[in-house]
Amino acid sequence: MNLPILDNQTESPYVVRPFRRRISRQVMVGSVPVGGNAPISVQTMTKTKTADVNATVEQIQRCQEAGVDIVRVTVNDKEAAEAIAEIVKRTTIPIVADIHFNHIFALKAIEAGVAKVRINPGNIGSRDRIKEVLTKAKERGTPIRVGVNSGSLEEDILEKHGYPTPEALFESAMRHAEIAAEFGVDDVILSVKSTDVRLMIEAYRMLAEKTDFPLHLGVTEAGTSRVGTIKSSVGIGTLLAEGIGDTIRVSLTDEPEKEVEVGKEILRSLGLTQRSVEIISCPTCGRLEVDLFKITGEIEERLKGIKKPVKIALLGCVVNGPGEASEADIGIAAGKGVGILYRKGEVVRRVKEEEIIDAVVQEVMDFVPEEQH
Template sequence: ALAALEAGLEGLRINPGNIGPREHVDRVVDAAKANGAVIRVGVNSGSVEKHLLQKYGGPCVEAMVESALSHVRMLEDRGFYDTKISLKSSSVLDTIAAYRLLAKSCDYPLHIGVTEAGGLMRGTIKSAVGLGILLHEGIGDTLRVSLTADPAEEVTVAWEILRALGLRRRGPEIISCPTCGRTEIDLFGLARAVEDALAESTADIKVAVMGCVVNGPGEAREADLGVAGGRDKGIIFRKGEVIRSVKGQDALLAAFMEELQRLLKEKETH
């Protein structure tokens, strides 16, 4: 911890009660103060102290909160208040309950997350439910999506959670419909191609990929640009108004990419 702070680390994740004698805590706090660093106190269901496990009969929500606040008090006793707190559990419901209780118990910034959430699909669902509920209630100042996957996927999921709640807007929003009896194109392939084309874009636009020309333009009327496929042709539309009609899916995709580049250039000039 001391070496990291001396190297310029701006945020330290450490529990003062776990680093040994009093003088160790004093040295870390002094170094954090000298370097203007923040300390994050973090407790999860597997790190609750033994005496609290005995008191509460296990790593329950109340035990996690009491554990975190006891570490925070050690910092407060040394005049250190640049602290944020994390309480994480692999249980979505316990995570929500723990942060709700903690938010009522102190005014420190809270770092939220569902720990050990799982792989890409299951972990995304658990994180979206847990973090979404907390953020909607105004609980949480920073967050981490924990997935057994490429860390880049964690960032993507986190941004999509924030976007869904209207808390952040950066990059395109892609909306697409599920398949149904009216779908007569390779909707999955078309949606993937559009997602790939926009993977690195930061433009604040909404793009729609719809399965049929009957309802597509109306259902995605708010989209800046949309594409919808039919049996022998597809259409491209802006704000619900059809601007092009194209035969063949390959030609439809190529035409859509042309319109997409035109839209992106328009956004760059404004």
């Protein structure tokens, strides 16, 4: 096998091909298109008591600042059902009503003007109740998400399959998608979530192969920020890399803004959305000669508001440092208490370790147009 020999001035001849997206129908969730080759949107869910309108609206606004596209809110009691209209009125982002058990709350949420209603087939109730919700949704043009969860499957499906299996999740989703079709509701999004990453991957693959519905990806009850991030990245990332998925929600036992950050980073890592600040830093080893943990942490925090894509390399020793730093937009190759600052491959100057953070931040500010700070 003849491999190409590249010198430092030659670009790699290999081109990373974009993922081939599964073709799905498009559903508008408020102003956000889901499916139909639209950009993959990021969702989260509020953690406040919905009846506390001020707290809920404030949390939604923080999620917007983090870059969320769609926000889901639980409508789980009368107080929440009464509050949802005010929440919709006071926010500028599509609000989704999350409904379990009581279909009346779904009707009230649709009347309040939510952008979508999520129903759980395992607990929404009888066919007559579903019909009421679908009829109201069709009248108002409100999309429906059939949100299947492995922990709350219908009893007959669970009895048939004996256990939550990919086939069981698929059957539940299709049953309610078919009911929606019977009543003329075409704006349907499907999800088949599980805490088991392997189970959810297989269930989504079945939906992707056999339907054209837009798919909402997620690992339900993924866990703490650390474990949940890993499980969600593996589950959601695997499917996205196969071209499956139209909108995502990372579920964490953490603030919703954190869910948004992780979701956006999953998309960025696969090249599915534009990256803003990308920091490349070495994992460190015994060769480290500066406090790279502090340097990377502070630079990341100070530059988190930058909107323009900029690649920053922060390297802590002389092995890969000069090469990596020179390939970034802005780079530092550090060693023995000093750092060499690079800009677009050119050496700018030498700085002391205690000056590295300010020097990199200032160089980025000079590199990025002021309106994108």
